[in-house]
Amino acid sequence: MSKIPIDVSPEVDSALRDGSPVVALESTVIAHGMPRPDNLEIGRRLGQIVRGHGVTPATVAVISGRVKVGLSDSELERLADGADVQKISRRDFSTVVARKLDGATTVAGSMMAAHWAGIRVLATGGIGGVHRGGGFDISADLPDLARTPVCSGAKAIMDLSATLEWMETHGVPVIGYGVNELPAFYTRRSGLALDLWVDGPEQVVELMQAQLRLGIVGGMVVAVPPPEQSALLGAEVQAAIDQALDMAQVEGVRGKDTTPFLLRQMDDLTSGESVIVNKALLENNAKVASHIALALSASVL
Numbered sequence: 001m002s003k004i005p006i007d008v009s010p011e012v013d014s015a016l017r018d019g020s021p022v023v024a025l026e027s028t029v030i031a032h033g034m035p036r037p038d039n040l041e042i043g044r045r046l047g048q049i050v051r052g053h054g055v056t057p058a059t060v061a062v063i064s065g066r067v068k069v070g071l072s073d074s075e076l077e078r079l080a081d082g083a084d085v086q087k088i089s090r091r092d093f094s095t096v097v098a099r100k101l102d103g104a105t106t107v108a109g110s111m112m113a114a115h116w117a118g119i120r121v122l123a124t125g126g127i128g129g130v131h132r133g134g135g136f137d138i139s140a141d142l143p144d145l146a147r148t149p150v151c152s153g154a155k156a157i158m159d160l161s162a163t164l165e166w167m168e169t170h171g172v173p174v175i176g177y178g179v180n181e182l183p184a185f186y187t188r189r190s191g192l193a194l195d196l197w198v199d200g201p202e203q204v205v206e207l208m209q210a211q212l213r214l215g216i217v218g219g220m221v222v223a224v225p226p227p228e229q230s231a232l233l234g235a236e237v238q239a240a241i242d243q244a245l246d247m248a249q250v251e252g253v254r255g256k257d258t259t260p261f262l263l264r265q266m267d268d269l270t271s272g273e274s275v276i277v278n279k280a281l282l283e284n285n286a287k288v289a290s291h292i293a294l295a296l297s298a299s300v301l
């Protein structure tokens with residue numbers, strides 16, 4: 001890893017050396033996915049939740065062109081406040097590093113850096129997917145899940161059926177966590193049955209270890225439903241998503257702006273309800289990811 005311009009924080013570095021559990025956290029959700037000031041608050045809280053489990057949090061970002069794994073509070077603030085924070089997926093990494101910019105990493109970007117650092121579990125609110133409408137907007141999260149050996153505690157929005165098909169084609173196992181149906185981000189149910197589900201973290205670790213023993217290079221998605229009490233009603237959400245998509249089309253939003261735009265519209269259209277669910281599921285995913293990281297560190301000799 002010597003040539004990679006990466007700074008693993010001393011705390012994360014020492015946890016990794018000891019074989020102690022570590023959970024990587026993405027940062028696009030902080031910089032681009034959440035309104036201020038909730039974004040900074042949730043960024044801090046995710047770290048606290050992970051820590052509360054005796055696990056070391058490692059938030060991933062790029063600061064002045066250096067890849068950071070494990071952020072200080074002032075770096076987190078810089079990302080949450082910054083107007084000039086890039087959104088980094090695989091293709092953006094080289095630009096942001098070459099130009100010494102600041103950037104927040106998506107699931108794809110965060111998985112890459114987690115892998116460079118040797119971290120195997122990443123938590124997020126929602127992975128990207130195949131956007132609706134039959135176009136060509138497919139999140140860079142998907143190909144990275146297919147090639148980066150990181151396990152993501154996550155959930156998808158968008159065209160969920162197409163997203164599942166994409167992951168099947170490219171060999172990404174999708175594991176229902178206590179559910180046998182793919183959760184639909186804001187709601188617990190999508191109607192899309194999964195082939196694989198587990199009841200707890202040890203079973204996730206068994207699957208990760210088998211994938212590793214087989215020499216299969218790639219990640220897996222652990223799909224966690226939002227907590228019961230915070231899930232939004234399906235029909236209500238569906239109407240808001242349709243409206244948000246229409247607005248994106250009318251305004252000609254495209255490329256990497258699409259997901260942040262849709263999330264902002266959802267916030268408006270649901271009078272902030274979507275942000276409340278988003279926070280609840282982020283917190284819950286941080287908890288599940290911590291459980292997985294704990295089980296993983298207990299299993300590795």
Ligand code: PSU
Pocket residue numbers: 026027028029030032033034089105106107108124125126127128129138139140141157255256257258259263278
């Ligand atoms: N879903 C959310 N909130 C988010 C994201 C997804 O509910 O903030 C972010 C994640 O960082 C994810 C990224 O990796 O959006 C995907 O963006 P795109 O669709 O442009 O690949």
Ligand code: MN
Pocket residue numbers: 137138139140255256258259
């Ligand atoms: Mn996209």
